[in-house]
Amino acid sequence: MSASALQVARTGLDAQDTRMRVISNNLANVNTTAFKRDRANFATLTYQDMRVAGQQNTSQNNYATGLNLGTGVQIQGTSRQEEQGTLDTTGNAYDLAIQGDGYFQVLLPTGQFAYTRAGNFSLSSQGEIQTSDGYPIQPAITIPQGSTSVTIGSDGTVSAIPPAGGNAVQVGQITMATFPNAQGLQSIGGNMLQETTASGTAQIGTPGVQGVGTIKQGALETSNVNIVTELVDMIECQRAYEINSKMISSVDDMLKNANQTL
C-alpha cells in the first residue's frame, strides 16, 4: 500500500517511545542501590524486495540495481550495562558492596534462588542475614543473638565476638555467584535477577578467588546511571521522535493533498 511510509515512520515512533521508557527507568533508578543501567538496542527490520537487481526490464535489458525498501526499525532488546557503580561508605556493618564480578545469592519465598548486587542487608528476628525485603542470603548465615563486632571480610568470612565475650569466631561464609553471560540474567524487580538459559548456570565461588569480586563491608554500590548521559540520550530520543512524527504528518499531508486535489 502506498501509505506504507506511514507504517515505517510508525515503527520509528514505537521504537523511540520504548527507548524513552528505558531511559526513564534508568533515571528513576538513579538512587537504587547497585542498579545497572539498561541500553536499548535498535535493529533494522527486514527489507522488502520490490524489484530484484538483475530482473529483466525489457527483453534486452536487466535492471542494474534493485528496489529494496526498508520497513523500519524495532527495539531488539535492552542490554544491562555492567560497569561497576561507585562505592558509597555507610559505616553500617550489614551494608556490603561487591567490588568486581559476582552476585549475592538469596532465597525467594518461592524456593527459587535470586541474585543481587544490592548489599543493603539487615538481620531478621532470628539473627539471619537477609535483604531489606526479608529474603535470607544463601547459604544462610545466622549471627548468634547478643554477638558484638560483626565483621565481614573481603573474602566473605563473617565473624563476631560471641555474647560471652572473648575472641571473634567465624559464624559463616558468604559465597557469591558468577555467570558465563551475566547480561542474560532476567530482572525480576526489587534489585533481584534470576538465572535464565541465556545467562548460563550460576557458579558459586568464594569472594576474591578465581575472578570473583571481593566484599567491602560498610559500603554500598551505587547505581551506575550517569544523569548527564541519560539526559543527553533523552534529548536525542525526543528529537528522533519529533522527526518521525513529522514524517507521519508529511505523508498524511501528501495523501490529503491527493484526496482533495483529485
Add this chain to the structure above:
Amino acid sequence: MDRLIYTAMSGMTDSMNRQRVIASNMANAQTVGFRADMIASTPVTLKGPALEARAMSDGEVRSADMTPGTVSATGNPLDIAMQGTDMMAVQANDGTEVYTRRGDLSVSPTGVLTNGDGLPVMGNGGPITVPVDAKLKIGPDGTILAVDPTNPNLQPSVVDKIKIASTAGSQIAKGLDGQFRVVGGGILPADDNAQVSVAALEGSNVSASQVMVDMLQAQRLFDIRTKLLSTAKDMDQSGTSLLRQSAGS
C-alpha cells in the same frame, strides 16, 4: 484521455517510495552502525514511433550511503567501532559470510561471539567461539584475548581474531536482511592492518537535518505531481464540455 495522468502517477508512486526510504532511514537514526539507503529516480522514456514526450519516473534504491557515523565511547569492553571503510565479517542466517559495521558484541550462552543483530562474528576460520567463563578483551587489531578467571595474573591467551575486511575495490550492496554482501557473490579479503576502536560504538550515519530536508522535498514534489493530475483532469473536462456544446447547438 491524455497519457499525462500515467506519467504523473508514476511520479506520485516514486515520491511515495522515496518517502518510504526516508522514513526507514529516519526510523533507523539510532541503529548501531546503520547505513542510510539512497534512492535515485531516473526518467524512463517510452521509445516508439510517437513523440518521446512521456518520461515515466522510476525510483530505485541504488546503494547505501557509506559515510561513517559518529563514534561514541560506551565503556563496554565488547563494543568495537570499525575505522575507514573496513567492515566486520559475520555469518548470515543462510550461512554465508556477510559484512556489517555493527560492532556491539556479546557472548551467547553457548560461547559464540555474536553482534547486536545476533549474527556470529567470523574469525580466522569461521564463527568465533570463546570460553564461556573467561573475561574477554579485544585488542586494537581485533584480536580477542581471554583472561583465565582462575589465574587472572597470567598472560591472556589469544582466542581468535575478528575478521575485519577491507571493502576497497569491491562492490558491496545491502541485502534484504540489512547486511552487506559482495555483489555477484564471493568474500572480501581480511585487512591485516585494520584497527578498531575498542569500547566504542559507531552510530547510524543518518543525518536528521538532511532527512528533514529530503522529506519536505519529496512531499512538495508529490504535491506538484498531484497538481499535474488535476490539471489533466481540468483539460479533459473542458475538452468534453466543448464537445457537449457543439452537440447541443
